[in-house]
Amino acid sequence: MATSSSSTLPSGCGVFTTVPDVFFIPEFVFGGLVWILVASTKVYMDNPQGWVMFVSVFCFVFTTLWFFLFISGVNQKSSVWPTLDVAYHAIAAFFYLSASVALANVTIRLQNDSLNFKSYQEDIAAVVFSYVATLLYFIHTILSAIRWKSF
Template sequence: MAATTAQPMGSLPSGLGICTTAPDIFYLPELVFGGLVWILVASTHVDPANPLGWVMFVSVFCFVMTFLWMAIFSAGGHKNSSGWAAADVAYHALAAFFYLSAGVALAYITLGKRDILDQSRIYKIDIAAVVFAFVATLFYFIHVILAAIRWKSF
């Protein structure tokens, strides 16, 4: 009989347990893809400023908050409280909504740049940023669903 390292669904992991349990295993992909959106958008000329400013805000905000959230969970600061499980659902739902809106705005702006031949490098970077924004949205959305299931079992 093999020993398992999985936590019961009615508890919040701490320490390295966040690297082995769902939904907390999604912290690292959220950070990677969110960081890629941040880097790719920042590496181009932010024009027009308003929609791309929103994309930058979302990517930086979610990157910092996800990192802090991961640090709190790994340090055990949640004290296995159902309130933290609810806050986990609320934060990741907000982040999924933010990334969805940022991805749509970025895709709209990127479509407007497709006819400009002298910006083909920027266009390709923006396409990559759009793809990574939607992948980050997917990871945050999966995290919300699994965190809601865990919160319900508290």
Template structure:
């Protein structure tokens, strides 16, 4: 096995989580999840169903990503192929959830946003942008996690 395959098939722990390619996305994911969460929570919830889905996705992904990051940071994953597969599965699911919530948030912002106060409309636009950035981060993390899982 080559050195690149060994390096790719290794699950880091400790501060190595902040330096390896798929795992260095944890911090930006947490930041953008929190931004979406705060921006959607501070606007009017009209209509409530799509906004509730966006809130669920942002809070769910923030909490699970934080737990996942903490497990990797503490070395609780034991460097197994099962953890690599679970890492890929979670980030793929999070990317799918975020894509669905981003599209619904963009639709609601375009439909009902101009009816709101300009301050809340701008906050909704910011939430849409940050939500699509989160989608991109989770998608990229899922792609790199799939490559790492494949090399195990």
């Protein structure tokens, strides 16, 4: 008897209790914190925070959509969902890593600017949360790949 994808992908409240899907909530939280912190800082002309904002908003919105698709059970209708899950989380991890590096670079450049100390502190927090979000998406990718391989 062949195992179908619908027997291993969670839906409904099962999303809150299965690994790697339990990572959706912390991805929301830390991605949202990055979004809020970067949005509250000053943006300078040579500042790549536009990319950071794009990544945090894109991942927040798409993870929300992905989460609701899993809760609604749409992921039960096709065997392509495990592959899409791995692909999305891998892209999100890569995007967040690139945004984290860019944000860390900006933060290092703001270190000696005493006029923007508040922005510097907010950027430090955003860098930390961005790397945490990167780690969460990366772990989600690895665990989703393990689940995908078990099909």
